[in-house]
Amino acid sequence: MRLSRFKDKDLVLSLAEKITIKAQNLDLVRIMHVCGTHENSIMRYALRDLLPENIKLLAGPGCPVCVTSSKDIDAIINYGIKNDCIIATFGDMLRVKGSHHSLLSASRVGLSVKMIYSIQEAIEYAKKTTKEVIFFSVGFETTAAPTASIIKNVNLPENLAFFSVHKYTPNGVLELLKSGRLNINALILPGHASIVSGLRPYEKVSFDFKLPCVAAGFEPVDVLAAILMILEQIESNTSKVENEYERLLNYDGNKLAQKAINEVFDIVDSIWRGLGTIKNSGFEFKTKYDFLNAKVKFDIQFSDEFIEEHKGCRCAEVILGIVEPIQCPMYAKLCNPQNPIGPCMVSDEGTCRNWLEVKGEI
Amino acid sequence: MKFNSITMDHGSGGKLTLELIEDVFKAEAKLDSAILGDIAFTTDSHSIKPIFFKGGDIGKLAVCGTINDLLCVGAKPMYLSSAFIIEEGFLIEDLEKIAQSMRYTANQAHVDIVCGDTKVVEASKGFYINTSGIGKIVRPIDGTNIKPGDQIIVTGNIGEHGFAILNERENLQVSSNLQSDCSELSSLILPLIESDLDILWMRDPTRGGIAMCLNELCYKKDFGVEIFEELIPMSQEVVSISEMLGIEPYYSANEGKMVIVASKQDASKVLDILQKNPFGKNAAIIGNITENHPSKVLLRLSYGTKRLLNMPIVEKMPRIC
Amino acid sequence: MCIGIPMLITEIYEDGISGVVEAGGTKKHCFFMLIENPQVGDYVLVHAGNAIAKLDEKEAKENLELIEQCLLGAKGAIE
Numbered sequence: 001m002r003l004s005r006f007k008d009k010d011l012v013l014s015l016a017e018k019i020t021i022k023a024q025n026l027d028l029v030r031i032m033h034v035c036g037t038h039e040n041s042i043m044r045y046a047l048r049d050l051l052p053e054n055i056k057l058l059a060g061p062g063c064p065v066c067v068t069s070s071k072d073i074d075a076i077i078n079y080g081i082k083n084d085c086i087i088a089t090f091g092d093m094l095r096v097k098g099s100h101h102s103l104l105s106a107s108r109v110g111l112s113v114k115m116i117y118s119i120q121e122a123i124e125y126a127k128k129t130t131k132e133v134i135f136f137s138v139g140f141e142t143t144a145a146p147t148a149s150i151i152k153n154v155n156l157p158e159n160l161a162f163f164s165v166h167k168y169t170p171n172g173v174l175e176l177l178k179s180g181r182l183n184i185n186a187l188i189l190p191g192h193a194s195i196v197s198g199l200r201p202y203e204k205v206s207f208d209f210k211l212p213c214v215a216a217g218f219e220p221v222d223v224l225a226a227i228l229m230i231l232e233q234i235e236s237n238t239s240k241v242e243n244e245y246e247r248l249l250n251y252d253g254n255k256l257a258q259k260a261i262n263e264v265f266d267i268v269d270s271i272w273r274g275l276g277t278i279k280n281s282g283f284e285f286k287t288k289y290d291f292l293n294a295k296v297k298f299d300i301q302f303s304d305e306f307i308e309e310h311k312g313c314r315c316a317e318v319i320l321g322i323v324e325p326i327q328c329p330m331y332a333k334l335c336n337p338q339n340p341i342g343p344c345m346v347s348d349e350g351t352c353r354n355w356l357e358v359k360g361e362i
Numbered sequence: 363m364k365f366n367s368i369t370m371d372h373g374s375g376g377k378l379t380l381e382l383i384e385d386v387f388k389a390e391a392k393l394d395s396a397i398l399g400d401i402a403f404t405t406d407s408h409s410i411k412p413i414f415f416k417g418g419d420i421g422k423l424a425v426c427g428t429i430n431d432l433l434c435v436g437a438k439p440m441y442l443s444s445a446f447i448i449e450e451g452f453l454i455e456d457l458e459k460i461a462q463s464m465r466y467t468a469n470q471a472h473v474d475i476v477c478g479d480t481k482v483v484e485a486s487k488g489f490y491i492n493t494s495g496i497g498k499i500v501r502p503i504d505g506t507n508i509k510p511g512d513q514i515i516v517t518g519n520i521g522e523h524g525f526a527i528l529n530e531r532e533n534l535q536v537s538s539n540l541q542s543d544c545s546e547l548s549s550l551i552l553p554l555i556e557s558d559l560d561i562l563w564m565r566d567p568t569r570g571g572i573a574m575c576l577n578e579l580c581y582k583k584d585f586g587v588e589i590f591e592e593l594i595p596m597s598q599e600v601v602s603i604s605e606m607l608g609i610e611p612y613y614s615a616n617e618g619k620m621v622i623v624a625s626k627q628d629a630s631k632v633l634d635i636l637q638k639n640p641f642g643k644n645a646a647i648i649g650n651i652t653e654n655h656p657s658k659v660l661l662r663l664s665y666g667t668k669r670l671l672n673m674p675i676v677e678k679m680p681r682i683c
Numbered sequence: 684m685c686i687g688i689p690m691l692i693t694e695i696y697e698d699g700i701s702g703v704v705e706a707g708g709t710k711k712h713c714f715f716m717l718i719e720n721p722q723v724g725d726y727v728l729v730h731a732g733n734a735i736a737k738l739d740e741k742e743a744k745e746n747l748e749l750i751e752q753c754l755l756g757a758k759g760a761i762e
Contacts, residue, residue, distance in 0.1 A: 005747050012665050014754040044610070046667035090731075115532060117607070118732025120712050139731070142687070146733035149716040153700055192687045195728065195736045220665065225750050247743035248689075248728050248736045257717045257735060338371055338378065358669045538709040602707025605688050 006219035015224035016050035022231045023052040030056045030183065031230055032321050033216075034173055035190035036063035039351060041218045043358045055227065058321035059351040061176065061275065062190060064139045064167055065092050066319070066343040066350045069271040070306040072165045073098030076136055077106045079300045086112040086129065088122045089136035092347035097340060099307040103136070119150050126160035133160050134294045140169045141196040144283045145257035148264035151292065161294035166283035167270060169193045170201035175278045177209050181320050186230040189215035191222070191245045196261070198253020199241050210239045217245040264289060273308055273343055274316030315342035318351050325352040332356055375569025375615075376674040380581070391578070394431035394565055395495075397502050402437030404428060405494040411531050413456070413489060417523075417542030420491055421460035423617060425467040425475075426546040428495040430566040430620070433551040435504060437497030439471060445479040447490040460491075471548045500555045505563035505623070510585055510653040512562060513629035515622040517550060517636055518543070518644040520572055521600045524614030529603070536606065540599040545618035550641040559632055560625035567621050570674045573612040575621050576659045577673040580651075587659045589649030589671070612661075613674050623651065687730040689738050692723050704729055 005011065023029070033039065039059040042048060048057055061067055077098060080087045087103060094104040094115060107113045112131075116122050119135065126133040137147050144166040151162070169190060176182055189202055194215045206213045212233035216226035226244045233239060243249055261283065270282025285293040294300060309316065313335065314328040325331045325344070335341035337353055344350035365372075372378045383391045395404035408424040418426075425442065432439040444464060448457070468475050473495075522543040529536050547566070554561055567575035572594075576587045596611050604611045618641070624632045629647055636642030652660075659671040690704035695715065704713040704727065714733045715721040727734035 009664050011750065011754070015750070016665075018754060040608075043669065045663055045665060046669045047665075049667035050665060117532070117536075118712070120714070120732045142730050142735060145717055145735065146714065146731055149733070150714065153716050154714075192728070192730060192735070221750065244746075247739050247746050250736075254717060254736060256719065260717065338369070357672055536709055536711050540709070598707040599709060602688075602709045606706070606709065606711070 006217065006221040008221065012050070012220045012224060015221065015228060019050075019055065019224065019228050019231060020052045022228070022235060023055050026054060026231065026234060028054050028056065029185050029231065029234060030058060030321070031186045031188060031227060032058040032060040032182065032184045033188035033190070034060040034062040034169065035188075035193065036066075036347065036350070037192065037218050038062065038188060038190070038216070038223065039354050041220070042223060043354045045220045046358070047220060047223055050224070051227070055231075057227075058184065059318075059354075060182075060321060061172065061272065061319040063344070063347055063350050064143070065090075065096055065347045066315070067167060067172075067272040067275065068093070068096060068138055068165050068343070069273050070098040070308050071271060071302055071304075072163070073103070074100075074306050075300050075302045076134065076163055077101050077103065077111060079298060080111045080134070081106065081109065083132075083298070085132040085134055086114055086125075087134050087136055088114045088116050088125060090117070090138060091115050093136060093138050095340060096343055096346045097310075119146060123150075123154065123156060123160060126157040129159070131159065132298075134298075135160065135162050136165065137162050138165050140167055140190070140193045141257075141261065141283075142192045144168075144265065145196045145254070145261050148260040149257070151264055151289065152260060156292065161292050161297050162285070163294040163300070164265070164284055166265070167272065168197075168267060168281050168283060170197055170205070171267075171281040172272060172275075172278050173202075174205055175281065176275065176320070177205060177211075181322070184211070184321065186212040186214075186234065188223070188226050188230070189213050189241070191215055191217045191249055194245075194253070195249050196254050196257040198258075199243060199249075199251050200253070202241050206239050206241045212239045213241045215241070215243050215245050215249055217248065271308075274319055310341045313342040315344045315352070318342075318344050325355040328352070374674070376574055380578075380673075393504060394434040395437065395497070397435050397499060397504060400499050402432050402435050402497040402499055403494070404431040405492065406431060407490060407492040409488060409490045410527065413460070415530050415542055416526055416540070418544035418617070419460055419463050420489065421464040422467045423544055424491040424493045425464050425471075425473075426544055426617060427566075427568070428493040429471050429473060429546040429548060432495050432497035433547055433555070433620070434564045434566060435497075435499070436501045436555050436561075436564075437499050438552060438555070439473045439495055439497045439548060441496045442468060442473055442475045443477045443479075443494045444475055445481075445492040447481050447483060447488075447492075449483055449487045449489055450485040452489055467546055471546045503555070503561055503564055505579075508562050508583075508585065508623055508651055510651050511626050512623050512651040513626055513647050514576070514587065514589060514649045514651070515624060515629060515632060515636070515645060515647050516567075516572060516595065517547070517620045517622070517642045518618070519595045519597045519600065520567070520616055520619065521596060521604065521611035521614035523568075523617040524571060525600060525603045525607070525609075525611075527615070528607070536603060538599055538603060540597075540603060543616055543618035545641060547618065547620055547641060550636065550639045551620060553635055554622075554632060557635070559635075560628040561622060561632065562625065563623040565621050567616045567619055569615050571611070571613045571615055572621060573659070573671045574674055576671065579621070579623070580657050580659065582657060584653075584656050586652050586655040586657060587649060588652045588654075588662060589659070590662045592664045593646055593648045595644045595646045612671055687728045687735065689726050690729045692721055692725045692727060692734075695721060695723060704734070
């Protein structure tokens with residue numbers, strides 16, 4: 001296995017060199033990625049240092065934790081505090097603030113929370129307790145597919161229920177582009193989410209908006225190779241969907257995963273934090289799964305009075321690539337990792353958090 | 363940042379701990395031990411979940427932590443106290459194991475545990491050990507003469523304790539050979555202190571990992587720190603678990619390592635001595651002190667790119683995305 | 684989204700849908716319901732305890748060769 005080659009120094013430097021040469025003949029190129037792991041990798045290896053001035057890499061709405069609505073967070077916290085149950089979820093979800101509380105801060109006022117790393121852990125945990133366990137199921141199609149297949153194939157303990165806040169990426173991206181709020185020249189498509197959805201859903205994005213789109217992996221070589229492929233498309237004045245991540249990503253997606261999702265979930269309208277309700281962009285359980293859908297099983301109440309964006313927060317604009325984190329007056333001051341006001345400050349994948357970790361308080 | 367009450371992050375050894383020391387205790391976080399003439403004096407409280415872990419237990423941790431803190435300032439560790447706060451219902455059998463492990467570790471380091479105290483609190487309030495320690499200064503190492511060009515050495519693979527504990531505590535169902543590096547370092551560090559090699563500063567990079575430790579090194583100073591990704595020693599286990607959890611090894615705690623600043627001319631001699639000891643076989647020079655970017659820690663990546671390694675602000679959580 | 688790392692299948696349980704994966708000495712429980720015909724010795728991409736794709740070694744090799752070739756061309760252009 002020569003996977004380490006995807007981190008190879010010479011290869012990375014040669015790619016950067018070729019990008020620089022190509023960029024000389026181009027105007028400003030604004031490339032957006034829509035995946036937090038891309039941002040994490042770009043920051044971790046400081047790949048922006050390798051790019052010429054006129055190639056801008058923007059971080060789009062790519063963190064499922066960051067786009068989770070306060071409405072959902074409030075609902076689970078309110079239910080969980082009043083009832084004897086345990087909320088299980090992934091580590092980075094814990095600090096995302098709803099209108100008033102995050103799951104973590106609510107745990108100091110009576111909410112029982114368990115951090116888990118995989119759904120298997122939630123199952124094992126539920127088996128060991130007599131209490132109701134609600135898995136707050138967050139993530140794009142990459143995580144929705146495993147949730148669906150486990151629900152279909154594994155004997156689940158009766159005291160385990162699911163609260164779906166899963167989102168579907170392609171329609172989220174499409175709606176954003178339709179809104180006309182994005183000012184970009186090309187898209188890097190999310191390698192892992194696309195493993196499930198495949199790349200066909202993005203053909204419409206590429207065609208309708210004349211955007212070069214390249215799906216990429218997460219190693220430095222992947223990201224730079226994708227940028228090079230984008231520049232080549234721009235140079236030859238084409239816009240199509242290409243696949244840089246062929247070692248794992250099949251153009252048609254993962255059929256088993258799609259089948260599992262289609263059997264368990266309906267695609268529904270969903271609120272993306274800071275962006276509003278996006279048509280057909282979320283996954284909700286089909287009615288035949290009411291018995292494990294926590295929202296139905298426990299008749300969880302939702303309030304329409306929720307605070308999505310705290311006053312002064314510019315996360316929505318950060319997510320759209322309109323402003324950089326440092327342009328937000330609260331960045332690193334009122335809004336910080338210990339007390340995140342905007343969702344982008346929460347996860348290591350959030351753009352503001354990433355900037356703060358790597359660039360400091362400026 | 364202003365808080366009305368203490369949060370877990372105030373105890374994570376990161377930026378908030380430092381703020382607490384300055385703003386509330388009106389003190390200055392300087393060295394791991396106080397230097398009082400010929401005497402070094404330090405204290406350290408320990409709480410850890412789980413109490414018994416791969417590579418050690420809370421007793422061993424308490425003894426090692428205090429011994430290592432004394433070594434940091436150039437002292438030969440001599441005497442320890444040990445105070446227990448024990449919840450009602452705690453098993454005597456477990457307490458015996460912990461006491462046995464403390465005695466064994468202290469013996470290894472030729473240190474005597476000379477006094478102690480025991481308090482019992484209500485059930486499920488936890489189990490805590492405080493150890494204070496006295497050492498005899500061989501020569502004071504207090505960081506006063508650090509200058510640009512000085513070399514930064516780490517005595518072995520980083521990040522092991524933090525990942526091993528996180529895995530056990532959160533029951534991440536990851537099975538790994540990884541174990542805590544919990545160990546007292548007197549056999550490794552005393553020869554350096556007793557030598558005439560130019561050693562300027564030492565600290566054991568515990569909570570917050572080497573990221574925190576190096577930030578403390580240049581905190582409010584007129585110099586900065588520069589380290590090189592390629593030179594930092596880490597095991598394959600740490601690399602893979604770090605990728606799995608999405609937490610970088612620089613932020614993961616160590617309990618048996620030392621970060622040493624030595625002058626340029628003596629750094630390779632220090633390294634030779636370290637590498638001859640089994641505890642130091644993976645020791646490496648990982649970077650240097652620089653006059654550029656004062657008070658900041660810069661991580662230089664193999665691609666020639668660079669980024670800041672900031673003081674950890676909140677405890678890192680495994681991420682799904 | 685999302686963290687996913689390539690791991691080697693080292694064991695498949697009798698149920699046929701779960702087993703053990705390994706990377707760099709670290710082992711973990713994994714479900715295989717989302718990949719066709721899992722075999723011990725396959726490299727898979729694991730996300731949140733589920734294999735979501737098989738790593739295609741041939742594609743990985745071709746992938747690299749393509750990038751390398753493309754760069755050889757670029758070097759020529761610089762000189």
